[in-house]
Amino acid sequence: MARKSETKGRVWLGRAVWAGGLLPLAMLVYRGYMGRLGADPIAVAMNQLGLLALVLLLLSLACTPLRIVTKAAWPIAIRRTLGLLGFGYATLHVAMYAVVDQGLDLPSIIDDVTTRPFTIFGALTWLLLLPLAATSSKKAVQALGAVTWRRLHKLAYVCGALAIVHFTLRVKKDYSEPLLYGSVLALLLAIRVVDAIRRRRAVASSGETRQGGRT
Amino acid sequence: MARDPDEPRSSDITPEDAYHSRRIFMRNAGLATAGAVAFGGGLWALSSRGVDGIPAPEPGPMPSVSVAKPPPDIEAESKALEKELTSLSSVTTYNNFYEFGLGKGDPARNAGTLRPRPWSVRVEGECNKPTTFGIEDLLSSFPQEERIYRFRCVEAWSMVIPWLGFSLSKLIDKVEPTSRAKYVAFTTLHDPTQMPGQSGGALDWPYVEGLRIDEAMHPLAILATGLYGKLLPHQNGAPLRLVVPWKYGFKGIKSIVKIALTEKPPTTTWNAAAPGEYGFFANVNPTVDHPRWTQATERRIGDLERRKTLMFNGYAAKVASLYASMDLRRQF
Numbered sequence: 001m002a003r004k005s006e007t008k009g010r011v012w013l014g015r016a017v018w019a020g021g022l023l024p025l026a027m028l029v030y031r032g033y034m035g036r037l038g039a040d041p042i043a044v045a046m047n048q049l050g051l052l053a054l055v056l057l058l059l060s061l062a063c064t065p066l067r068i069v070t071k072a073a074w075p076i077a078i079r080r081t082l083g084l085l086g087f088g089y090a091t092l093h094v095a096m097y098a099v100v101d102q103g104l105d106l107p108s109i110i111d112d113v114t115t116r117p118f119t120i121f122g123a124l125t126w127l128l129l130l131p132l133a134a135t136s137s138k139k140a141v142q143a144l145g146a147v148t149w150r151r152l153h154k155l156a157y158v159c160g161a162l163a164i165v166h167f168t169l170r171v172k173k174d175y176s177e178p179l180l181y182g183s184v185l186a187l188l189l190a191i192r193v194v195d196a197i198r199r200r201r202a203v204a205s206s207g208e209t210r211q212g213g214r215t
Numbered sequence: 216m217a218r219d220p221d222e223p224r225s226s227d228i229t230p231e232d233a234y235h236s237r238r239i240f241m242r243n244a245g246l247a248t249a250g251a252v253a254f255g256g257g258l259w260a261l262s263s264r265g266v267d268g269i270p271a272p273e274p275g276p277m278p279s280v281s282v283a284k285p286p287p288d289i290e291a292e293s294k295a296l297e298k299e300l301t302s303l304s305s306v307t308t309y310n311n312f313y314e315f316g317l318g319k320g321d322p323a324r325n326a327g328t329l330r331p332r333p334w335s336v337r338v339e340g341e342c343n344k345p346t347t348f349g350i351e352d353l354l355s356s357f358p359q360e361e362r363i364y365r366f367r368c369v370e371a372w373s374m375v376i377p378w379l380g381f382s383l384s385k386l387i388d389k390v391e392p393t394s395r396a397k398y399v400a401f402t403t404l405h406d407p408t409q410m411p412g413q414s415g416g417a418l419d420w421p422y423v424e425g426l427r428i429d430e431a432m433h434p435l436a437i438l439a440t441g442l443y444g445k446l447l448p449h450q451n452g453a454p455l456r457l458v459v460p461w462k463y464g465f466k467g468i469k470s471i472v473k474i475a476l477t478e479k480p481p482t483t484t485w486n487a488a489a490p491g492e493y494g495f496f497a498n499v500n501p502t503v504d505h506p507r508w509t510q511a512t513e514r515r516i517g518d519l520e521r522r523k524t525l526m527f528n529g530y531a532a533k534v535a536s537l538y539a540s541m542d543l544r545r546q547f
Contacts, residue, residue: 012243016250023255024262031267038266038320039309039516040372051262103520111509118507169507172370173417173488174317 010077017078021085024052025092042100049093054163056086057129058184061156065191080136083156087133094126121166128159160185269308269320274445277379278351283358286434288533293363293377300363301374303443305516310450311368312469313417314403314410321412322450329409329470331447331454338386340476341396346389350454354440356389357381361444362437364460366467367499367528373513378458379441384432392428392476399431400424400481401457402473410470418484424468425481425495426459429537435460435530438471461530463497494547498538499528503547 028045031037037044060082063075102109112119132155134140141149164185168178284290312322315329336353339345348356359379367373387399405421407413413420430436439458440447447453452469459466465485475481485493492506501511501524512521527534538546 008243012247013250016247017254019247020251020254021258023251024259027255027259036267038269039305040319040514042514042519043372044264044266047264048262052258055258055261100519101514101521108509108512116507116509173313 010074013074013078014081017081018085021056021081024048025089042096046093046096046101049089049096050167053086053089053093054160054167054181056082056089057156057160057163058181058188060086061160061185061188065188065195068191068195084133084136087129090126090129094122097122118166118169121162121169125159125162125166128155128162132156132159157185157189264318264320266320269323274307274441274443274448277359277441277444277446278354280354281358283360285360285362289362289434293361296363296365296375299375299515300377301516306374306376306442307448307450309516311370311464312412312450312452314412314420314422314470315450316412317417323448325411326449326453328411329449329453331449331470334454334472336455336471336474338390338474340400341393341478342476343391343393344389348386350440353381353386353438353455357385359440360437362458364435364458365525365528365530366458366460366464367513367524369463369465369493369497369505369510371505371508371510371513371524373515373528375515377443378437378439379444380437380439380458382434383436383438383457384434386438386474387431387476390476395478396476397428398477398480399426399428400473400475400477401468401471402475403468404470404472418488421472422468422484423481424457424466424483425477426466427480427537428476430459433534433537435533461499461527461534463493463499465493466497496538496541496543496546498534498543498547499524499526500543500547501526503544 028037028048032041032045035041060079063079063082066075067073098104098109102112113123114120132153135144135149135152144152164178164182167181168175171178285293308323309319310322311319312326315322315325332350334350335347336350337345337347359381361377361379363375363377365373366376383399401424403420403422404410405413407420426436436457436459439452439456440454442448442451447456452467452471455471456469457467457471466483480495483493483495485497486495499510504510510524513524514521525531
């Protein structure tokens with residue numbers, strides 16, 4: 001009985017996260033259509049899509065630390081959804097840059113992506129997100145094997161860091177926001193590192209006990 | 216015993232488990248919807264920058280001032296730009312004026328605390344007749360001209376703005392500069408009670424800017440007192456601001472209280488803040504990129520497509536000679 005309602009709860013949680021995650025996109029599209037995005041709507045939309053991608057990526061990265069700290073299992077159930085939402089917004093951000101902002105001007109885009117650190121970091125972030133999105137499903141975990149899959153998905157932290165550098169390079173003077181998100185990423189990483197150290201110590205000490213127990 | 220036909224049959228009674236599961240469904244759906252809205256709303260709040268619903272206060276009417284026509288060549292260029300005018304709403308709600316906040320909509324929201332009257336401008340330094348002008352003196356002594364200029368921000372967006380103002384050269388002539396006057400230095404008001412952003416450290420306050428004397432004496436350089444035929448709104452730099460249309464917008468210092476003629480090149484705020492990114496000359500130049508973004512194209516506010524940036528913002532014919540002997544890549 002408890003298991004059934006737990007699963008049901010998970011299903012509803014998953015639906016809520018999807019719907020909630022897409023709500024900002026709907027609002028952005030609506031506002032854009034109504035001309036309520038200010039004097040430079042393209043810049044506003046691009047910036048907002050980018051920030052949404054970063055926030056959702058960080059939320060996805062927060063799931064395992066949350067489980068470590070609270071021992072709850074539900075964060076893992078929505079981790080994939082949050083990650084895919086983040087990738088979706090990142091893709092829209094990149095698409096808007098290439099199609100709307102640059103008008104598919106290939107020489108200009110190539111120049112940006114090869115010579116300007118700001119765009120280089122952005123392009124790298126998205127490129128590294130691609131394999132993560134492609135291997136996000138349960139099938140992929142089975143195909144790769146849990147150990148390889150976990151190693152690959154550590155890239156998510158790299159993507160978070162690259163995205164924050166990209167954000168920092170965009171800022172003209174006000175570093176408060178990228179600093180805030182950088183601190184969040186650092187905290188999440190710290191929780192994972194401390195947990196990994198603890199588990200390694202636990203394995204090492206239980207090994208000794210076993211040996212000591214043998215006569 | 217006849218059954219009352221209005222009473223439900225016992226076979227119509229909803230089965231108990233169906234009743235419970237429907238109630239549970241409704242409850243779960245309600246919770247999920249509320250959760251989705253809260254989550255989505257939170258994401259929106261984190262990622263959006265209040266660009267909507269910015270109050271666009273009506274600029275005050277221009278007091279009766281003498282109006283003059285600009286020099287004929289400048290007037291012809293103005294007329295040609297008339298069809299490209301940027302909307303008053305955009306001009307007055309999309310501003311970089313860090314004294315009132317870092318967001319583009321902040322100056323329109325927060326510049327109510329500025330008090331442009333009474334206002335005086337001190338003109339001094341290497342000159343024979345240093346003078347303090349009241350803003351009313353400036354409005355009445357110098358006939359105001361309508362100048363429609365392109366405006367290009369260093370951030371690669373641009374506008375076309377119908378300024379009202381007078382030639383800076385006229386003011387400088389009035390104070391009789393000496394031969395030692397090689398530069399002109401400008402200073403903004405420094406009063407955190409009127410300009411709350413000055414309590415923060417975004418930039419060093421007060422904002423300062425400068426021009427070489429030949430740039431300052433050029434007929435295109437104006438001191439603006441109004442736009443769209445009305446008094447300059449607070450967020451556009453009331454009551455007096457500089458407009459040098461062939462340079463990036465940050466050279467257009469706002470809410471000026473002091474103009475000094477100097478021998479040495481003056482400090483300029485953005486150049487001091489990031490010398491690798493913002494130069495003293497700051498001439499609009501599509502061939503010299505900002506370290507972090509290209510200056511070859513710009514977005515005209517109101518347009519969907521980007522456009523090519525023009526050398527000297529389209530004023531090359533009039534100003535290129537000022538820089539003929541300079542390496543514009545080094546002296547940017």
